[in-house]
Amino acid sequence: MIRNFVIIAHIDHGKSTLADRMLEVTETVSARNMKEQYLDSMELERERGITIKMAPVRMKWKDNSLNLIDTPGHSDFSYEVSRALKAVEGGILLVDAMQGIQAQTLANFELAKRNGLKIIGALNKVDLDPPNLEEMTIELAELLEVDPSEIHHLSGKTGEGVGRLLDDVIEKIPGPKEEEKDEALIFSSFYDEHKGIVAFVRVFGGNFQRDKKTKLIAFDESFKVKEVGYFAPELKTTNKLSAGEIGYIATGMKDPEAIKIGDTIGERALEGFKVPMPVVFVSLYPGSGSEYDDLKIALEKLQLNDSSLEFKPESSQVLGRGFKCGFLGRLHFEITMQRLEREFDLTLVSSFPSVSYKVIERGKGEVIVENAREFPDDFEKAFEPIVQLKILMPEQYLGSVLSLSELFYLKDIQTHNAGRSILIEAKLPLSQLILDFDDKLKSVSQGFASFSYEFYGYEEADLRRLDILVAGDIVPGLSRVVYKAEMESEGRKMVDRLKDLLPKQQFVQAIQAKVGGSIVARENVKAMRKDVTGYLYGGDVTRKNKLLDKQKRGKKKLEKMGRVDVPVEVFRELLKR
Template sequence: MSQPSASPLAPASTPPERIRNFCIIAHIDHGKSTLADRMLQLTDSVTDREMRAQYLDRMDIERERGITIKSQAVRMNWHTDGGQFALNMIDTPGHVDFSYEVSRSLAACEGAILLVDAAQGIEAQTLANLYLALENDLEIIPVLNKIDLPAADPDRFAAELANLIGGDPDDVLRVSGKTGIGVDQLLDRVVERIPAPVGDPDGATRAMIFDSVYDAYRGVVTYVRMIDGGLVPRERIQMLSTGATHELLEIGVSSPEPAPSRGLGVGEVGYLITGVKDVRQSKVGDTVTTSARPSTEPLPGYTEPKPMVFSGLYPIDAGDYPVLREALDKLKLSDAALNYEPETSVALGFGFRVGFLGLLHLEIVTERLRREFDLDLITTAPSVVYEVTTEDTSVHTVTNPSEYPEGRIVEVREPVVRAAILAPKEYVGKIMELCESRRGSLLNMDYLSEERVELRYSIPLGEIVFDFFDQLKSRTQGYASLDYEPMGEQGADLVKVDILLQGETVDAFSAIVHKDKAYSYGTMMVERLRKLIPRQQFEVPIQAAIGARIIARENIRAIRKDVLAKCYGGDISRKRKLLEKQKEGKKRMKMVGRVEVPQEAFIAALSGDIGGKEKGK
């Protein structure tokens, strides 16, 4: 039986053969954070007094929703019959929108614990993360969690796991993150199976930045994995991509609270503090070397994250625009997948066009901007990237409906994703019906076991980002799980629907939709705006149009003053004269009057039902 080590603090440098770097990968809500809690307790990294549930989830929003958004690195000491080992563990998110966080974590490890819920079995994101780990050539340790649940069926799912990765069902470890059963055997297996890191201790220093966070008091805190050489405090370091040099003020490890050490050697995972306040100085995926003996060869970097969904973020108070820009700069440091550029809207003023990996990513970022920076924002309806070819053969990249070119359109190409849906076999018919209604085409269908089936579809991304996941969950009583990845582009019959108020286009309400759904979008928006926009002194027509063709219309009736109130009897011609005068005034007002859309109407019309669509995927 293994015993925890006495002290969680790392020495100056641990020999590489005594280090094991690993991460935990799983579908959302399969118990990664709970298992990490038990490991921290078992290794005495956290005292019982300091312990709390989801210890590594630092953000309020993570704790409220019970999901991991940021990867967290932690160092634990574990004693086996072979001596004492330093275990560097990275807890990763399980949601499809945060798979970029997972890919960065995998690049810093030699092994991965593949965690599967013993009551639910293999899910779509389990497979996606497994394939990512295999691409990185990592050692996989299969583990069944939650074996203490009454609904757990460990024998069945152990056979599924063994069938998936090859091997014997008896090799699949069975643990309970809640009660701690089997966690000590798992740590022993990590030491035994995961290879020690390899590097050149005497070569030029090279360290890979896999994460960074912004601290208001200490500046940028950079998390690195050492590959070659070593780093010590007060040494001058250099970033290979920018050439910038800084002095190392502090170097250390997270165990799990920051613990300064006398240096980092080959294979170690730790943090660097240089006092730099500029968030662009610490780029995730960059290589850190020393100024005295710099390396000329950068480490293979990460693939740049490709935004899947675009949305406009505008401050309700125009004076908050500089605050929003600074807030996005700081968020970009802790969320490398965030992309943004300034844009202007006639209706909404100055704001930013922001690229997200998915709808939950959009929701989390806007929530963090509200909480951490106290910003009130309007979020425009999400859209994906289209390529539009016009008659003069020029190709336009459209991330915003306002960028849609005028004139004759030859072709519109939209992004397509390969969607993998896992569900019990009795729901296959309902899933197929949903995918067909979203212009999906079946690629293949595999039975993982007698009960569970995996369907693969190619579906336009624009059809998935709104309410596809909600529909999937409701049709399968919550049993289906979804994962998707880009698979290129295809031509489609898409049109731009404009919303006109009194003949003037309001750019914030425009959308690019499939021709078959243009009428339903147009009628829905004009009906919504009719209820939201206050009545004016004159009649206001709200129209939905494709080019010059009107496809839907609603009228906001005029507020009418009772001009006959002062007429007590008398000739009818007097009343008619007053009514004619009022009619002329209304006509003149309609020609010069402008319709002001209140902010509340913008927020209500644009938010629609886009929030909360993909929680807990």
């Protein structure tokens, strides 16, 4: 029998460790070859302790074939979860018995329920003797609407209870239904020099084998299958992939644009898959112009494994050629930046993160603005994206978390009891969420509060574009969209930092923060002082004054014609938070 399932859990609740024990118990990976977070293939995942890239694996257990997809637990990567849920019939909802149910656990559980999956509840880390194990068992059972006796107690560290959990996967999760026509859902992909684009698929109907002619439905591109196989967890070739199985199809195709995550390989398209839209936009520029092509190739390769990453070329007078990129959130952006720097050895400069605004321009109607520099000065109305937040925390931190409304534009705040915890629901501008909301929440709750979010819609806001000028020229990468009430304070922060960072020139550099036609803050970087009279000893003071006047006239001339190039290093420092 075939069983396809996922592990759904919050960050740090032990899903990767549980997957490790499953690999050991089923003898898919020998104890000698075992390493921690085996399915987390990227170095960044091991460092951060989070799963970013899905790693499927096929295991054998009591003559049954189990296909596991280990999913990420951060809100930014919920698109990975949605892809995984389309490929399976059931899941394990894993909760850390020391921490309890967290916000993202609830969010992913709701998503799994909407997809009609059979969910098995499990409390992890029982080897630590959690003090409220019985309470948590009842709480999880109530969430899943099952008897407390059906909740598994296990340890991903020691392996306790893992075998019984696998037995339950076989018994309770339904087997796959089979369609007649060839249908395979693509839920991930990567590029191989020899195999071309390798698509990770769940086969819903028919079968696929080497040399079979088939097609990508969305791209409308026919190809001949180069190789098929499954994950053991390394790639292992097989004669064919049949309905119900999870595996890979090597397409032999070289064009990165050909693969669309959520597309179907076969005879007809599978319905109901949503491709998530980026919500955070950042311009990336190479540290040197010669790395532009390297950056383009690197982004194309990352996009093969990360369908939500979007990018298109753009240029800046200051930073040269680069790309405007779309991300699902701040963590998604940070991970991508680090991968570009580590895996592709690139030095990068980024603009301020921005979100997508809707603006009604006079006489032009509604436009979408993703780049702060394109936000108009003259408009009728502006609308910003809003998210619906769910914050889960122990009761003693309620006051501290509610105090965040003094720093952030939290509104429509509601509080509810959620078992032993308190649940806050509120709306928040996406632009504030992507900056430092996560850090501030952890700080005021000592790390005990967790949150999830989903897009709510657009609401009208009083917004302005803040430009930074150096020596009279706008610096494009430093433009931002800010609230009217904060434009002076934000402008002051920027000019003060620039004053400290900009290298001196032979003339005075004016640094200005500008909103529309008004200067809201200004500072000057003093000119370098060169002693032009140093070689004179005594003598007529008139001679010295003539030289100083000549120097002054020269500086004024330089100031009029001088154009300041903001060094890349200054950009990098300015964009640090």
